[in-house]
Amino acid sequence: xxxxxxxxxxxxxxxxxxLTLGLAACANEETExxxxxxxxxxxxxxxxxxxxxxxxxxxxxxxxxxxxxxxLTEKLYDIxxxxxxxxxxxxxxxxxxxxxxxxxxxxxxxxxxxxxxxxPHVVLAQVELxxxxxxxxxxxxxTVVIIRPSRSVREWLESYVSIARLLEGEHAGTDLGSSxxxxxxxxxxxxxxxxxxxxxxxxRKKVLYLRMLDFTVATGDTLEHELMNLIGLDNIAAYxxxxxxxxxLAAADGRADFEAIDLLFMDDKFVTITMLEQNQFYRSLxxxxxxxxxxxxxxxxxxxxxxxxxxxxxxxxxAYPDISAGIPFIDDGGEPEDEEDxx
Numbered sequence: 001x002x003x004x005x006x007x008x009x010x011x012x013x014x015x016x017x018x019l020t021l022g023l024a025a026c027a028n029e030e031t032e033x034x035x036x037x038x039x040x041x042x043x044x045x046x047x048x049x050x051x052x053x054x055x056x057x058x059x060x061x062x063x064x065x066x067x068x069x070x071x072l073t074e075k076l077y078d079i080x081x082x083x084x085x086x087x088x089x090x091x092x093x094x095x096x097x098x099x100x101x102x103x104x105x106x107x108x109x110x111x112x113x114x115x116x117x118x119x120p121h122v123v124l125a126q127v128e129l130x131x132x133x134x135x136x137x138x139x140x141x142x143t144v145v146i147i148r149p150s151r152s153v154r155e156w157l158e159s160y161v162s163i164a165r166l167l168e169g170e171h172a173g174t175d176l177g178s179s180x181x182x183x184x185x186x187x188x189x190x191x192x193x194x195x196x197x198x199x200x201x202x203x204r205k206k207v208l209y210l211r212m213l214d215f216t217v218a219t220g221d222t223l224e225h226e227l228m229n230l231i232g233l234d235n236i237a238a239y240x241x242x243x244x245x246x247x248x249l250a251a252a253d254g255r256a257d258f259e260a261i262d263l264l265f266m267d268d269k270f271v272t273i274t275m276l277e278q279n280q281f282y283r284s285l286x287x288x289x290x291x292x293x294x295x296x297x298x299x300x301x302x303x304x305x306x307x308x309x310x311x312x313x314x315x316x317x318x319a320y321p322d323i324s325a326g327i328p329f330i331d332d333g334g335e336p337e338d339e340e341d342x343x
Contacts, residue, residue: 048169053145053162062121062143062167068107069126072147072163073098074305079160079180081167086118094307112136122166150223150304153188153230157181159304187309192230195316198323199232205262205319207233211298212270214281215245223304231316236261250281261287263319267298294318 050059066087067073073092076082087102102118105111107125110133115123123129123137123144134144145166150156164177199205207228209218218224220238228235236257237245250258264287266272273293276282287293294315301311317323 048171048173051165051170051173053147053166056143056145058122058143058145058166060121061169064118064120065122065124065167066104066115066118066120067092067124068104068110069124069147070094070299071126071149071303071305072124074303074307075160075163078306079164079176081163084167086120087115094303115142116140149302151221152223153185153226156223156304157184160184184306187306188227188230191309191312191316195231195320195323198320204232204234206236206257206260207263207265207315207319208236208258208261209265210271211243211267213275213279215247215250216243217245219243219245224301227308227312228315231312231319233263233315233319258282258285258287261285262292263287264293265296265315266293268295270298 049061050057052058063084064086065076065084067076067085068089070089070092073082073085073088074094076085077095077098082098085098085101087104088098089106090103091106092098092101092103102114103111104114104118107127107129110123110125110129112133115137120142123142125144125146126148128134128146129137129144137144147159147162150159158181160180161174161177164180165173167173168176209224209228211217217237217240218228218235219240219242220235221241222243225235225238229238236254240246240249245254258281264276273288273291276285276288276293282288296311296314300307302308
């Protein structure tokens with residue numbers, strides 16, 4: 001009689017198995033996507049990294065950075081991304097807080113031991129490091145990113161976008177960098193609108209930015225040339241390049257250009273009026289004889305940071321003193337926290 005009692009149990013087992021298989025099949029039918037529809041792309045989150053800067057690929061967000069360039073250090077503060085700084089170059093001095101970081105040499109002569117001790121993810125520089133230094137850093141998981149000095153306003157704006165992309169990622173960084181670049185372009189436009197119309201109406205001044213004697217000057221392939229041109233200044237070295245006016249031309253065909261200079265821009269740390277008066281070429285120029293010169297801070301001008309526009313405004317004021325000066329958002333070179341309009 002016991003074998004008969006097994007029949008109800010066996011039947012119940014079979015029913016349970018069938019129900020389980022049926023429910024699974026139904027579940028599969030409900031969750032299987034329709035082949036005729038595209039998946040909703042909004043459910044996928046955009047990836048910020050990797051980011052490519054020049055020919056270097058940065059695979060993840062850097063949280064520690066060593067800057068071997070005073071210009072790049074200033075730009076980090078300009079754009080508000082200085083929190084990543086772990087070390088700076090020997091010459092980083094602005095803002096003043098930058099000088100308190102560990103000094104790590106320069107791009108030409110980096111202090112590799114100090115850099116390694118700081119354990120950064122990225123080293124920023126404006127010049128190529130030596131192959132040996134680059135290899136040592138790479139072996140320690142440190143990426144070297146080069147952002148070269150800009151030769152045009154377009155490159156200047158793009159340099160801020162590159163820095164933002166490096167530190168914030170492809171999409172967020174592009175948005176941040178582009179927003180800052182628009183602000184910078186607006187400031188440049190304000191300076192242009194202040195001086196250029198007056199210059200075009202009353203005569204543009206002929207100028208020369210004399211960086212060092214005898215003929216290291218801002219040529220036509222430099223950012224400094226483009227900025228001077230925008231505010232109504234005609235650079236007599238516009239048709240030359242690589243920061244050099246050919247000496248043989250200066251003494252011959254170019255002599256007339258030098259004689260026509262209305263204003264010389266110099267930095268008295270490198271060139272003084274006394275030096276010009278003692279120089280065989282410059283001492284007989286009317287600009288020298290009549291003291292048509294102004295001293296500017298070449299380091300600030302060539303840092304290509306927000307402070308560059310401070311120097312550019314002074315150059316415009318010196319060339320066209322009859323224009324009322326004063327653009328409220330350009331300060332006197334103070335610390336970034338004093339520039340309330342940068343917020």
